Amino acid sequence: MRLFLDFDGVVCDSVGEAQVASHRAYCQKVLGSSADELSEDDRARFISYRPFIRNGEDFVLLQQLIREGIQLSSQADFDRELLRAGAATMQRYRDAIYSVREQMLAEDRAGWLALNRIYPHVRAVIDRPAGDDRCFILSTKKAQYINEILNGEGVRWPATRIISTEGREKVTLIEQTAGGDNEIHFVEDQPDHFPSPGERPAALHCVLATWGYIQPQWLESSAYTTIGPQEFADFLDRLLSR
Numbered sequence: 001m002r003l004f005l006d007f008d009g010v011v012c013d014s015v016g017e018a019q020v021a022s023h024r025a026y027c028q029k030v031l032g033s034s035a036d037e038l039s040e041d042d043r044a045r046f047i048s049y050r051p052f053i054r055n056g057e058d059f060v061l062l063q064q065l066i067r068e069g070i071q072l073s074s075q076a077d078f079d080r081e082l083l084r085a086g087a088a089t090m091q092r093y094r095d096a097i098y099s100v101r102e103q104m105l106a107e108d109r110a111g112w113l114a115l116n117r118i119y120p121h122v123r124a125v126i127d128r129p130a131g132d133d134r135c136f137i138l139s140t141k142k143a144q145y146i147n148e149i150l151n152g153e154g155v156r157w158p159a160t161r162i163i164s165t166e167g168r169e170k171v172t173l174i175e176q177t178a179g180g181d182n183e184i185h186f187v188e189d190q191p192d193h194f195p196s197p198g199e200r201p202a203a204l205h206c207v208l209a210t211w212g213y214i215q216p217q218w219l220e221s222s223a224y225t226t227i228g229p230q231e232f233a234d235f236l237d238r239l240l241s242r
């Protein structure tokens with residue numbers, strides 16, 4: 001058995017940090033101005049568009065789209081904007097958000113940590129997978145930040161079991177890490193990281209976390225096996241007690 005947990009939207013509620021960091025990145029690093037106040041409307045729009053996000057640079061693009069008043073009603077709308085922005089711009093946005101994060105960590109570490117909260121129902125049971133060599137965190141976020149957040153909340157999850165994709169496909173990393181294991185569980189809140197059923201190894205069980213940054217229609221679709229916050233402790237218990 002191997003268990004892979006996504007970080008943002010599964011272990012950690014980080015939308016507050018993403019909002020602040022990407023807003024500063026867009027204002028300071030892209031526009032070259034100081035970061036103004038975000039309106040309540042813009043904050044609400046950012047949260048409602050959060051399910052379209054796959055990695056850090058996407059948040060900066062989202063700030064640009066909100067500022068330009070572009071309405072997004074689907075993942076396809078967002079992906080069209082990603083294509084329009086192009087790889088060079090997205091690399092610049094990636095550099096921008098990571099440099100702002102470094103700055104925030106250097107200037108106000110406690111403030112930065114406070115913007116990232118481990119979900120209470122996850123915090124209650126996370127020490128168990130943290131201490132189990134069969135469990136991994138698998139995220140598009142840099143491992144260093146995941147480490148900081150977990151340490152900040154007193155979770156001792158070894159760095160050797162925190163995997164950052166660094167541009168690689170999650171499923172590729174799962175196969176590299178757990179290849180050959182006959183039972184692999186992968187808990188995510190962004191089903192785009194799930195391989196399509198035809199390409200999915202038989203041993204791989206993909207589970208959608210309902211407490212994450214999800215689109216309501218995903219819950220109505222029979223395509224996904226879901227897990228709710230009340231089921232998480234039992235789910236871990238079932239896997240790890242063996």
Ligand SMILES: [Mg+2]
Nearest residue numbers: 006008009189
């Ligand atoms: Mg996620």
